[in-house]
Amino acid sequence: MRYISTRGQAPALSFEEVVLTGLAPDGGLYVPETYPQMSKEEIADLAGLPYHEVAFRVMRPYVGDCIDETTLRDILKKTYASFNHDAVAPLKQLDNNHFLLELFHGPTLAFKDVALQLLGRLLDHFLIKRGERGVIMGATSGDTGSAAIEGCKPCEQVDIYILHPHNRVSEVQRRQMTCVLAPNVHNLAIEGDFDDCQAMVKASFGDQSFLNGQRLIAVNSINWARIMAQIVYYFTSAVALGSPHREVSFSVPSANFGDVFAGYVARKMGLPIKQLIVATNANDILHRTLHSNDFSKKKLEPTLAPSMDIVVSSNFERLLFDLYQQDGKAVAALLEDFQNQATQLDPKAWSKAQEVFASLAVDDATILKVITDAFKRTGELLDPHTATGYLAAEKCATDSSTPVITLATAHPAKFEEAIIKAGFPEGASLPEHMSDLLEREERYTLLPADLKAVQSHLAEVQSK
Ligand SMILES: Cc1ncc(COP(=O)(O)O)c(C=O)c1O
Numbered sequence: 208m209r210y211i212s213t214r215g216q217a218p219a220l221s222f223e224e225v226v227l228t229g230l231a232p233d234g235g236l237y238v239p240e241t242y243p244q245m246s247k248e249e250i251a252d253l254a255g256l257p258y259h260e261v262a263f264r265v266m267r268p269y270v271g272d273c274i275d276e277t278t279l280r281d282i283l284k285k286t287y288a289s290f291n292h293d294a295v296a297p298l299k300q301l302d303n304n305h306f307l308l309e310l311f312h313g314p315t316l317a318f319k320d321v322a323l324q325l326l327g328r329l330l331d332h333f334l335i336k337r338g339e340r341g342v343i344m345g346a347t348s349g350d351t352g353s354a355a356i357e358g359c360k361p362c363e364q365v366d367i368y369i370l371h372p373h374n375r376v377s378e379v380q381r382r383q384m385t386c387v388l389a390p391n392v393h394n395l396a397i398e399g400d401f402d403d404c405q406a407m408v409k410a411s412f413g414d415q416s417f418l419n420g421q422r423l424i425a426v427n428s429i430n431w432a433r434i435m436a437q438i439v440y441y442f443t444s445a446v447a448l449g450s451p452h453r454e455v456s457f458s459v460p461s462a463n464f465g466d467v468f469a470g471y472v473a474r475k476m477g478l479p480i481k482q483l484i485v486a487t488n489a490n491d492i493l494h495r496t497l498h499s500n501d502f503s504k505k506k507l508e509p510t511l512a513p514s515m516d517i518v519v520s521s522n523f524e525r526l527l528f529d530l531y532q533q534d535g536k537a538v539a540a541l542l543e544d545f546q547n548q549a550t551q552l553d554p555k556a557w558s559k560a561q562e563v564f565a566s567l568a569v570d571d572a573t574i575l576k577v578i579t580d581a582f583k584r585t586g587e588l589l590d591p592h593t594a595t596g597y598l599a600a601e602k603c604a605t606d607s608s609t610p611v612i613t614l615a616t617a618h619p620a621k622f623e624e625a626i627i628k629a630g631f632p633e634g635a636s637l638p639e640h641m642s643d644l645l646e647r648e649e650r651y652t653l654l655p656a657d658l659k660a661v662q663s664h665l666a667e668v669q670s671k
């Protein structure tokens with residue numbers, strides 16, 4: 208399997224090289240040259256297998272001969288043993304045809320663990336094999352940061368720098384990062400928003416001279432391994448509901464578009480997905496683009512679903528590349544336009560997206576109402592991100608006979624403010640291993656949203 212850039216101007220790489228990189232040198236994201244296919248029989252055979260074995264069968268073609276079968280199986284077994292639920296991603300029935308896929312049973316209580324527990328191990332494997340060290344630089348709106356730290360902190364080959372927007376993540380989210388005092392973990396609180404953090408990370412991949420030749424590695428979903436790992440739970444959950452003999456739809460709380468893009472890839476691989484419903488908070492660019500072909504930026508607004516406070520959505524580029532039939536030049540031109548002005552997708556590309564995507568934007572007041580109402584109806588306390596997905600599933604599903612699976616992307620205990628405002632004054636309790644989180648010592652460095660300041664800080668710490 209070779210990986211090519213969505214901007215069409217970078218050399219193709221192997222899986223190993225892609226995992227150890229970030230953005231392509233032309234500024235694009237890596238995608239597989241072609242998507243592997245799974246036959247109906249192969250999909251049906253996934254029924255009843257343990258999660259790690261489904262992961263092996265889904266990921267094998269993407270990994271190719273970069274890791275031998277025994278080692279890959281071993282890595283996957285260890286990865287998913289770190290979850291607190293035997294099923295890893297259990298499916299709950301909410302009502303007749305609406306299901307909840309709980310993706311928050313990993314160590315940091317968000318869906319990011321599914322991929323980042325694996326990525327940490329993959330990095331360890333490749334870097335040890337090569338006898339190399341690497342510097343990880345990641346941006347977080349709250350969940351990727353802790354999941355990346357948790358996934359990579361045992362990895363002695365890396366130093367990890369996570370940029371989070373100062374005062375714009377929840378207290379639990381911040382502490383899950385800043386209370387990790389391991390010497391190779393560095394938290395940078397940036398005086399800006401998530402888009403500022405992500406832009407600085409991407410710019411650093413573009414010009415790595417500040418690192419004096421050290422290898423820079425991505426843990427955000429620009430790293431293909433993140434997407435690859437997230438494809439798996441679309442298969443496990445659809446098969447549990449009768450696929451490949453039955454279509455299913457998914458409703459996905461979305462922002463950087465990595466999670467729902469993994470669903471799109473599962474569909475391209477042969478999983479019979481009818482609809483992919485994209486749910487956003489008030490930062491509604493994905494909804495405006497998919498619904499009305501309005502691909503224009505608006506100012507980023509802080510919301511009660513802070514992890515989805517994103518305007519410039521990385522993985523939308525991977526979708527565009529597919530919709531534009533792998534025309535990297537056209538994708539690059541569209542994205543350049545987008546940086547400068549309001550723009551639109553080519554009508555043919557947009558109508559292809561219409562065949563599978565539906566969308567909804569959910570404002571803060573509605574998020575609170577959904578949390579309250581869903582609890583009354585189903586007994587489930589949804590986190591504010593999952594609440595957007597829940598409502599989108601109810602509003603956008605076109606066919607009442609097709610089951611809809613809403614992805615529960617985080618545990619409610621991470622978002623106390625929303626849960627209290629929704630009428631649950633006690634909040635939701637943190638699991639035992641985090642019960643003293645609010646008393647632990649914190650460590651982070653406050654920096655302006657300025658690329659030179661961030662890069663100088665990194666260079667200084669790395670030179671010690
Ligand atoms: C809890 C939660 N839900 C949903 C999302 C959106 O996922 P994605 O960025 O893959 O679209 C994120 C992060 O972006 C998140 O942390």
Ligand SMILES: N[C@@H](CCOP(=O)(O)O)C(=O)O
Nearest residue numbers: 347348349350351427428463
């Ligand atoms: N919501 C994310 C934002 C970063 O997204 P990623 O999937 O590209 O890592 C977060 O919680 O940090």
